[in-house]
Amino acid sequence: MAKKLPEVDAVLVGMGWSGSIMARELSKAGLTVVALERGANRVPGEDFTLPGIRDELRFSVRQELMQDPSQETVTFRHGTDKQALPMRRFGSFLPGDGVGGMGTHWNAMTYRFLPSDHSLRSHLTQRYGKKSVPDDMLISDWGVTYDELEGHYDRFEKLCGLSGKAGNIKGKIHPGGNPFEGWRSAEYPNKPLKPSLAGTMFEAATKELGYNPFPAPAGNMSAPYVNPEGVRLGACQYCGHCERFGCEANAKSSPNTTLLPVLAKEPKVDIRDRCYASRLVYDKAGKKVTAVVYVDLRTGEEYEQPAGMVFLSAWVFGNTHMMLHSGIGQPYDPKTGKGVVGRNYCHQVQSQVGVFFEGKEMNPFMAAGSLGMVIDDFNGDNFDHSGMDFLGGGYIALNSTNARPILTRPVPPGTPRWGSEWKEATAKWYRSSASMNCQGSNYSSRGNYLDLDPTYKDILGRPLIRMTYNFTDNDRRMSAFLTEKGAGIAKAMGATHIAANARKGDFDVVPYQSSHNTGGTPMGTDPKTSVVNKYLQSWDAHNLFVLGASVFPQNAGYNPTGAVGALTYWAADAVVNKYLKNPGHLMKA
Amino acid sequence: MTEALPRRRFLIGAATGTAAVTVAGAFAAPDLAAAQPQETAPETKSAPKPETTAAAAETPEYIPEPMQVLTATEAAFVAAAADAMIPADDLSPSGSECGVVTYIDRQLAGAYGAGARMYRAGPFHAAVPGAGNQSPLPPLEFFRAGIKAANDWTKATHGKPLDGLEPAKIAEALKTMEAGKAEFASIGSRPFFNALLTMVMEGFFADPMYGGNRNMASWRMIGYPGLPATYADKIDAFRGKRYDVEPQSIADFS
Ligand SMILES: Cc1cc2nc3c(=O)[nH]c(=O)nc-3n(C[C@H](O)[C@H](O)[C@H](O)COP(=O)(O)OP(=O)(O)OC[C@H]3O[C@@H](n4cnc5c(N)ncnc54)[C@H](O)[C@@H]3O)c2cc1C
Numbered sequence A: 001m002a003k004k005l006p007e008v009d010a011v012l013v014g015m016g017w018s019g020s021i022m023a024r025e026l027s028k029a030g031l032t033v034v035a036l037e038r039g040a041n042r043v044p045g046e047d048f049t050l051p052g053i054r055d056e057l058r059f060s061v062r063q064e065l066m067q068d069p070s071q072e073t074v075t076f077r078h079g080t081d082k083q084a085l086p087m088r089r090f091g092s093f094l095p096g097d098g099v100g101g102m103g104t105h106w107n108a109m110t111y112r113f114l115p116s117d118h119s120l121r122s123h124l125t126q127r128y129g130k131k132s133v134p135d136d137m138l139i140s141d142w143g144v145t146y147d148e149l150e151g152h153y154d155r156f157e158k159l160c161g162l163s164g165k166a167g168n169i170k171g172k173i174h175p176g177g178n179p180f181e182g183w184r185s186a187e188y189p190n191k192p193l194k195p196s197l198a199g200t201m202f203e204a205a206t207k208e209l210g211y212n213p214f215p216a217p218a219g220n221m222s223a224p225y226v227n228p229e230g231v232r233l234g235a236c237q238y239c240g241h242c243e244r245f246g247c248e249a250n251a252k253s254s255p256n257t258t259l260l261p262v263l264a265k266e267p268k269v270d271i272r273d274r275c276y277a278s279r280l281v282y283d284k285a286g287k288k289v290t291a292v293v294y295v296d297l298r299t300g301e302e303y304e305q306p307a308g309m310v311f312l313s314a315w316v317f318g319n320t321h322m323m324l325h326s327g328i329g330q331p332y333d334p335k336t337g338k339g340v341v342g343r344n345y346c347h348q349v350q351s352q353v354g355v356f357f358e359g360k361e362m363n364p365f366m367a368a369g370s371l372g373m374v375i376d377d378f379n380g381d382n383f384d385h386s387g388m389d390f391l392g393g394g395y396i397a398l399n400s401t402n403a404r405p406i407l408t409r410p411v412p413p414g415t416p417r418w419g420s421e422w423k424e425a426t427a428k429w430y431r432s433s434a435s436m437n438c439q440g441s442n443y444s445s446r447g448n449y450l451d452l453d454p455t456y457k458d459i460l461g462r463p464l465i466r467m468t469y470n471f472t473d474n475d476r477r478m479s480a481f482l483t484e485k486g487a488g489i490a491k492a493m494g495a496t497h498i499a500a501n502a503r504k505g506d507f508d509v510v511p512y513q514s515s516h517n518t519g520g521t522p523m524g525t526d527p528k529t530s531v532v533n534k535y536l537q538s539w540d541a542h543n544l545f546v547l548g549a550s551v552f553p554q555n556a557g558y559n560p561t562g563a564v565g566a567l568t569y570w571a572a573d574a575v576v577n578k579y580l581k582n583p584g585h586l587m588k589a
Numbered sequence B: 001m002t003e004a005l006p007r008r009r010f011l012i013g014a015a016t017g018t019a020a021v022t023v024a025g026a027f028a029a030p031d032l033a034a035a036q037p038q039e040t041a042p043e044t045k046s047a048p049k050p051e052t053t054a055a056a057a058e059t060p061e062y063i064p065e066p067m068q069v070l071t072a073t074e075a076a077f078v079a080a081a082a083d084a085m086i087p088a089d090d091l092s093p094s095g096s097e098c099g100v101v102t103y104i105d106r107q108l109a110g111a112y113g114a115g116a117r118m119y120r121a122g123p124f125h126a127a128v129p130g131a132g133n134q135s136p137l138p139p140l141e142f143f144r145a146g147i148k149a150a151n152d153w154t155k156a157t158h159g160k161p162l163d164g165l166e167p168a169k170i171a172e173a174l175k176t177m178e179a180g181k182a183e184f185a186s187i188g189s190r191p192f193f194n195a196l197l198t199m200v201m202e203g204f205f206a207d208p209m210y211g212g213n214r215n216m217a218s219w220r221m222i223g224y225p226g227l228p229a230t231y232a233d234k235i236d237a238f239r240g241k242r243y244d245v246e247p248q249s250i251a252d253f254s
């Protein structure tokens, strides 16, 4: 029997970016908040220090900061006619774990989605006609528009102290920034990072080709920064140990460096680490959630935490899992197309273009998580899709993120993987190579979804989440197009060798692609096709809000977290200024 | 064959095609009298040098270490494979000389080898493309089974365990496994080869505190400076220029 605890105003499940932002906003409104986090507490000054933090094997290869698959993993199959098998180790994506979540060990490339990404279906059907969107493509509008979100993007960027260059301030185009971006109310809080040689070469080549390069918006501080919460971040050291690591210099925007120092001092916020939420207690008739059941992993004891409001901030799989396992909302069925929970699951269709420059010293280890130059000319609907056989696109970037030698030592195509020839090539090209990333969108498809696995269980005895997923023809065509553009840039850069690898064939859970999974609890304005409304409020429980990329109805050609941050502030604003005044459904079904 | 040979001999051995046999021998009978690793001169630590660090010249003599879990047969197999994958040449000493066997032994002896951070519940099914490894075995047992299968196969095809073959034959046998064409009983030769290659490369490139990458041989080979990796004051100054320093590892800061 779970031990029942005294009721609090709000319980959050998961303490990554979305949980931390919401906890802060609720605490400002004076509420009592309990945050449950299954992983350990993480304190940068203790846990992310020299020299141990530079251990590639421990943090990057063995993935110490990520979710432990022996506790919980995901099962996977390419289609409903296949047997789903558990991912026995994580590969293609790396779920977070611990206070700060994935935000402790992300790269911090922090983009805004295009205005058209937020209103995708309306935009495409207006521009290309109703028939332009195939029947099995489930893309939809978010329900909230870019204009409504702009101020919330701005808040997140200032919280993070992003380094970058604006391209569009209140409608005025500024040279050196991204001319395709939605309007922004202000310049970035920090100036761009110092470029790498590869970045300057990409910039020159893309300009020559008539494209519009700009510095990647970076949550790595180009200069020390004090955020609006009064928390100080240090200057980035270009250490090349960003993604998969915590930051030793306190220079990477993360929940731990921007918000947790403040939350730790809030008497009304109680962060319970190593506490694994197993389910929500759902009052179906009353259309509300009454409590969260969790296990304290230190003792094994089970607790029931009653709350006035519940926030799911357990990332894509955790959020969807919790809804399905708690019986909230109708599970999606790909055969009938009915039901919503698990619908619109997407990932990112990424491809790489490796570039090699004979004799050039590129110092690839002098790098930062988001150091890069980008073009947006082929993202979203920034280019005319008339007569094309696909929708979507992505940015193309030359990122100088790292050259840690266990995992990053490129050799030209055709080189053997071992032996004398491999050694010679590795010694020759390690310092003279770079990589471009084509950050392809992924538009939701009828056959791609999440549900509960009928066979495999996690350590709490719950069914694992099952992912049924594959790339679609639209994805492969988009990737071929984008990768070819990348190869064209590589040529213009004068590369000696080019390794352009468009995404082909079937999705594979082994090679790392990105942790930009989205969907499962899509947002929208119609409860028949969405799990939450435009304020991220559940249609089936008015005191339940779902945060994070699980609410994206489709994924855009960007890293997701800028939009996650903006949406969390947007939802917090609705909770504090609308819901608390008049608890109930904020939108009519 | 009963003594660890000095480094020069390894290089000559590599050139004449007998290195792997020699290393397997060294594994069977370590020579404890061999020299200790040299210390790096502290004044060369941070100052960029104009010339490439000569990898071979500074590498201390190779001393095999005691094994924690690998049997003599298994260690000899791993040494033979590591030396074919990373042959000794002007760029670096061989894989086993760099401590790759020690690295693999320690990894397999520890939490990783026991299957930490791996979902191990059944039911089990054969692996299908795209869904990753499905073997219920933790890495230590997986490697043991793989080494046995590989040695059984070379015994059947060439009359000897892998480490008993000539270097050219070792490379040929490994290539056959890499292509998945070696007919192992019960375990796929390709997944085994891939797991082995991954571990060998980890041992060669990981921080030396794990037992491989002795004297940061691989870091010298490619020009990776290691720690402390603080380049805010260097990224501008060295744009397009070689940043050539004596590499440093975690031990140098501990
Ligand atoms: C290596 C890497 C690099 C990345 N780089 C970028 C980048 O450059 N740009 C970008 O935009 N995005 C990047 N991302 C993605 C980005 O980190 C995430 O989008 C973002 O941090 C997600 O925040 P979140 O709060 O939604 O989820 P998370 O940070 O995943 O937080 C969810 C938390 O919930 C906890 N949890 C889950 N289930 C339970 C449960 N049942 N009970 C209790 N707690 C639970 C988890 O332990 C976790 O801490 C990267 C991700 C990774 C892994």
Ligand code: SF4
Binding pocket: A219, A220, A221, A235, A236, A237, A238, A239, A240, A241, A242, A243, A245, A246, A247, A248, A249, A250, A251, A252, A253, A367, A368, A369
């Ligand atoms: S690259 Fe910069 S922000 Fe990232 S971990 Fe290193 S110092 Fe921190």
